[in-house]
Amino acid sequence: MINKYGYLEKLEIFFENKEQRVKKAQCTCWYMSILRRSATPSIGEKSNFSRYPYVIAGCWLILLIGGCRPAPPPNIYHETQTLLGTLVEIKLIATDPSAASAALAAAFAEFGRIDNLMSFQSAKSQLARINQAAGGKAVSIDAELFQLVLQSKYYAELTAGAFDISIGPLSRLWGLDNKQYRKPSSEEIAAKLPLVGYSMILTQSKPPAVRLARPGMSIDLGAIAKGYAVDKAINILKRRGISSALVNAGGDIRTIGTRPDGNLWNIGIQHPRKPKQILASLRVDNQAVVTSGDYEQFFMYQGVRYHHILDPATGRPARGCQAVTVVAQSTAAADALATGVFVLGPEKGMKLIEGLPDTEALIVDAAGNVSVSSGLKGKLDFNH
Ligand code: ADP
Numbered sequence: 001m002i003n004k005y006g007y008l009e010k011l012e013i014f015f016e017n018k019e020q021r022v023k024k025a026q027c028t029c030w031y032m033s034i035l036r037r038s039a040t041p042s043i044g045e046k047s048n049f050s051r052y053p054y055v056i057a058g059c060w061l062i063l064l065i066g067g068c069r070p071a072p073p074p075n076i077y078h079e080t081q082t083l084l085g086t087l088v089e090i091k092l093i094a095t096d097p098s099a100a101s102a103a104l105a106a107a108f109a110e111f112g113r114i115d116n117l118m119s120f121q122s123a124k125s126q127l128a129r130i131n132q133a134a135g136g137k138a139v140s141i142d143a144e145l146f147q148l149v150l151q152s153k154y155y156a157e158l159t160a161g162a163f164d165i166s167i168g169p170l171s172r173l174w175g176l177d178n179k180q181y182r183k184p185s186s187e188e189i190a191a192k193l194p195l196v197g198y199s200m201i202l203t204q205s206k207p208p209a210v211r212l213a214r215p216g217m218s219i220d221l222g223a224i225a226k227g228y229a230v231d232k233a234i235n236i237l238k239r240r241g242i243s244s245a246l247v248n249a250g251g252d253i254r255t256i257g258t259r260p261d262g263n264l265w266n267i268g269i270q271h272p273r274k275p276k277q278i279l280a281s282l283r284v285d286n287q288a289v290v291t292s293g294d295y296e297q298f299f300m301y302q303g304v305r306y307h308h309i310l311d312p313a314t315g316r317p318a319r320g321c322q323a324v325t326v327v328a329q330s331t332a333a334a335d336a337l338a339t340g341v342f343v344l345g346p347e348k349g350m351k352l353i354e355g356l357p358d359t360e361a362l363i364v365d366a367a368g369n370v371s372v373s374s375g376l377k378g379k380l381d382f383n384h
């Protein structure tokens with residue numbers, strides 16, 4: 001069954017019971033080997049086979065009274081919080097409840113830290129300082145934010161400007177920042193277009209600083225920050241010894257390891273026009289799966305759908321796709337590419353994906369036709 005976060009749930013009870021049975025069986029074997037050793041006469045000792053039944057019975061009694069304490073079975077720990085303007089869900093498998101809750105807390109704290117650093121909405125984030133100084137002096141920032149700006153410029157170049165974090169003035173114009181969506185006039189859009197263009201984001205590495213060339217410019221990291229935060233949270237879970245987990249920030253998903261049954265995590269890709277239905281599912285091996293779609297943040301006006309993925313060239317919602325799912329090694333990369341491919345449209349977008357190593361995509365075009373990159377063929381279970 002698909003849950004509301006976009007991946008498949010399975011009955012976990014079975015796996016837990018199975019795991020418990022395995023642990024119990026191991027435990028019993030361990031006791032049996034001790035029993036055998038204690039019942040074997042040492043050199044020089046007279047063998048007395050008549051004592052065997054008592055020894056064995058006594059030991060079994062100890063076993064029954066003392067109880068064979070199996071190692072605690074792995075449990076699924078699950079928590080959701082609203083961070084970075086979206087629902088963040090972390091699910092992990094662990095045997096130690098206190099280690100699990102500490103890992104969850106640390107991963108959520110990481111989301112909070114990144115939110116404080118990179119929020120477009122908050123006037124207090126470090127990103128806001130760059131935006132407030134647009135047209136003025138360079139602003140010194142943390143190396144981490146600086147690196148993400150550089151990475152974003154890289155993806156802007158790779159997508160020929162389809163993904164562009166200097167989209168900020170248009171994001172505000174369409175009400176994307178506070179989710180108070182509105183349809184601006186053509187004049188309003190035309191007035192903002194000269195403020196959008198990643199080549200006007202000027203960077204200096206020593207010390208790390210960013211300057212926006214024109215007053216009124218602003219950086220909006222909304223199309224990459226969630227993916228970046230998922231990568232950071234995954235690193236934290238790994239450092240804490242978690243070997244099985246799934247992190248989902250509003251459709252930006254990455255997994256660690258396998259589920260307790262040994263199967264890879266199964267991710268459901270939502271159907272862009274049939275709410276609560278999955279289009280296809282795929283098993284992911286420590287990978288990121290990110291979907292950008294026109295079906296979650298949108299409004300209808302005179303029968304036309306206006307959504308939150310804007311074409312920086314026109315200043316209007318991109319029209320080539322309904323949804324783009326990208327599978328990649330890092331969630332930040334998949335996030336930037338899903339947005340960029342969405343704007344590029346199905347043909348140019350798929351061409352770009354086919355040329356990138358370890359990167360795959362499923363694209364649903366504006367008419368609902370599905371195309372799949374060569375490396376994903378045969379790996380998707382379509383829900384016909
Ligand atoms: P979601 O946030 O639903 O995962 P995306 O990753 O595609 O979807 O990000 C969309 C957000 O990114 C928008 O809300 C806006 O803030 C910003 N954005 C919109 N269009 C672009 C674009 N072409 N390039 C970069 N950022 C964009």
Ligand code: MG
Pocket residue numbers: 222223224292334335336337338339
């Ligand atoms: Mg994105």
